[in-house]
Amino acid sequence: MACLDDLVTPDIRFLRVFGDPNGDHGNVLGVVRDGRAFPGEESRQALARQLRLSETVFIDDAQRGVVDIYTPGTRLPFAGYPLVGVAWLLGLERLELPVGSIPVRRADGFTWIRARADWVPPRTLREYGSVQEVDALAVPEPGEWVYAWAWQDVAAGRIRARGFPGRGDGIDEDEATGAAALLLADRLGRAVTVTQGSGSQIMAAPGPDGTTDIGGRVCVMENPAC
Known part of the structure; x- marks a missing residue:
């Protein structure tokens, strides 16, 4: 991550x-x-690369909720946590993306968004036998988004997860991946509460007509650290 204190402006x-x-x-x-x-796209990709965050969002129309999403290395048609975050910030009832x-x-x-699993870029969902196995994993070599x-508690729908983007762009492990939680809830066909990374919490549940809802808490970082 870049030294965010040096990049905080009224526009970011x-x-x-x-x-x-x-x-x-x-x-x-x-x-x-x-x-x-x-x-x-070139200037946006350059900023996302400079910030070195999992994703950076550009608001193109704050009234209509038109947004554009970038990782440090590529533009995304859809992503989970950026949309939950910008939905909270804008306070709208709908966001508009190419998908x-x-x-x-x-x-x-x-804050919840509703989306379709087939909008999510490819991810490999890999189940392990215990939370301890997941916690013990080393970061895999780049090449596959894993x-x-x-399960932490099957009856309660509680899951432990870690996300490894595998893009080779400096983001070795994702702290919270809404799109992957969406895929998991869609595959399992049930509501889940996912604890990911160091302690992030994602809610996901099947919605109507083949959609899936993902939601979570959002807050402003008043004093970003280096």
Whole structure:
């Protein structure tokens, strides 16, 4: 991660998405509030590379919820935690992406989006026999996006997970991956609560007509650290 203190401006906001009940953990998201400050894919990719966050979002139309998402190395048609974060920030009922229109709702301190599993870029969901096995994993070699998971409590729908993007772009492990949790809930056909990374918490549940909802807590990072 870059030294974010040097990059905080009125145009760039940093959020913590999928935090725990105490406001800790969560994946740090960079949000460019006015996408016109970075016109064109090349300048946006350069900023995302400089920030070195899992994802950076550019708001192109704050009234309609039109946004553009980048990792340090590529542009994404869809991603989970950036959309939950920007939905919370904008306070809209819908976001607009190339893949389609994303409904948004809020309840009990959580922000939720509704999406389809086939919008998610490829991920390998790899189940392990125990939480201890997941926690003991080393970062795999680049080449495959792996979401490693195990049941903590089957009856309660509680899952332990870790995400390894495998892109070779400096993000060896993802702190919280909403899109992968969406895929997992879709595959399992049930609601789950995922604890990922150092303690981030993601909620996911099947929705109507083949959709899946993902949600979590979001807060502003007032003093981003280096």
